[in-house]
């Protein structure tokens with residue numbers, strides 16, 4: 375697939391602060407959905423605004439399709455209205471006194487298209503978001519979710535080559551969001567537009583993305599498929615962001631190409647995956663998600679231990695156990711509506727080497 379959006383070494387400084395966007399590079403292939411995910415203030419929106427042309431980068435280059443839209447070193451800066459991008463923000467910013475049809479038609483009227491063509495495009499865009507029947511009603515009484523559907527239709531009506539979305543589901547009831555993410559993905563695919571989406575919500579990101587970029591303090595730490603991010607996080611921050619809250623300190627004794635043997639206490643060894651390069655003898659930290667700890671595992675294989683249960687928190691449909699892994703407390707989740715193991719009992723566990731990730735401390 376060809377690259378439709380290319381962001382190369384993008385930086386944005388707001389003096390005298392540290393850079394809001396710090397040397398960020400990523401590509402989005404034609405028709406793909408890329409999601410920038412990270413905590414508040416990490417620079418996601420600023421990156422998106424630079425792509426939109428609403429913010430001027432300090433350095434770097436942005437290419438949309440065949441056009442270099444900005445490259446400060448060469449004095450190139452294509453204005454936002456000439457970049458061919460559609461945008462959808464947290465609030466759709468619709469005109470409440472106008473009908474759905476009038477709202478969606480606005481960008482086309484602005485472009486001076488013939489009326490019949492506008493009518494056809496607007497009907498098609500409203501059908502795409504499931505609101506064709508309400509086309510001639512006013513926008514005012516619509517729910518927040520319906521308003522975002524109208525705003526999406528408006529951002530797609532002129533067939534942009536790139537769609538930029540900034541937390542468009544942020545104000546919407548959490549119960550509706552999984553379904554809306556699926557629908558948004560279907561619509562983006564159906565239209566065939568390339569999309570860049572920014573969010574703080576991990577669940578939205580995984581549901582939508584072909585590729586996820588994890589950002590922290592202006593830097594893009596990892597840009598990869600959701601599968602790669604969740605199965606081989608590049609560093610401790612990304613691992614933490616994917617829910618790897620168990621952290622076990624140790625020393626790397628031995629390494630093969632992608633796995634290392636970590637001593638976690640005298641005579642206790644842990645085989646763990648090494649996403650980056652590490653040296654033997656180095657102090658390391660192993661990260662592990664509580665849902666990957668296996669309780670009562672079948673016999674055989676590496677990383678089998680017997681550990682005491684030091685606390686248990688019954689949560690209705692699952693129980694969270696705190697286990698003492700040779701001096702380090704680790705959490706383990708046991709699905710099911712009945713707690714099985716009492717505090718003080720000794721529990722056989724396995725920590726699958728694929729799910730234990732080792733990093734430099």
Ligand SMILES: Nc1ncnc2c1ncn2[C@@H]1O[C@H](COP(=O)(O)OP(=O)(O)OP(=O)(O)O)[C@@H](O)[C@H]1O
Nearest residue numbers: 388394412413414415416417418419420421573574
């Ligand atoms: N115009 C500006 N002037 C000065 N500082 C700015 C400006 N725009 C952004 N910043 C700084 O950049 C930081 C990151 O902002 P940005 O909106 O890109 O983060 P974000 O990751 O999208 O956060 P959120 O999820 O809260 O929207 C802000 O906390 C602010 O310090």
